[in-house]
Amino acid sequence: TLINFAKFNEKIKFRIGGEGVELNKIKKLAEGLKNITFLGNLNWLDVIKEYNKSDILYAQITDDFKSAIPTKPFEYIIAKRPIILGLPKGPARKLYSDFNNLYICQPDSKDGIEKALNKVKGVSLKSYKKNKKIIKDNFIREDSLVTFIKSVEEIK
DSSP, rough: HHHHHTTTTSSEEEEEOOTTTHHHHHHHHOOOTEEEEEESOOHHHHHHHHHHHHOOOEEEGGGGGTTTOHHHHHHHTTTTTEEEEEEOOHHHHHHHHSTTTEEEEEEOOOHHHHHHHHTTTOOOOOHHHHHHHHHHHHOHHHHHHHHHHHHHHOOO
């Protein structure tokens, strides 16, 4: 989907990291496109550097994985960048819809990415504090574990 979007938006530069099972297929689809750079496998420090270089971060899961909740968007949220997620109806869409500066579109939709991209323009960085609080209050395992232990200790 992103490669097809890139074909019609040559002024936008795309940097794709990772070595997933579909990499060769994606590279073949991207042949001849000068606005796409494949970064390969990145160590954690390089991933952070790429997040910092990026204006917008993108990820998607398809209907085949509609019951999954991907964790990559949590990294994106903490990176303080606008995010576009292609998500089918399901738990991931419901979960991530609570965050600011995160725009959800239908997966496999070039038009959906276009609409989300238009919403991203002029986004404010102020709401990242809310996103950080949501993650801290609901998704950091250590805090949840401490709360659980305290709750168990109070049972007599």
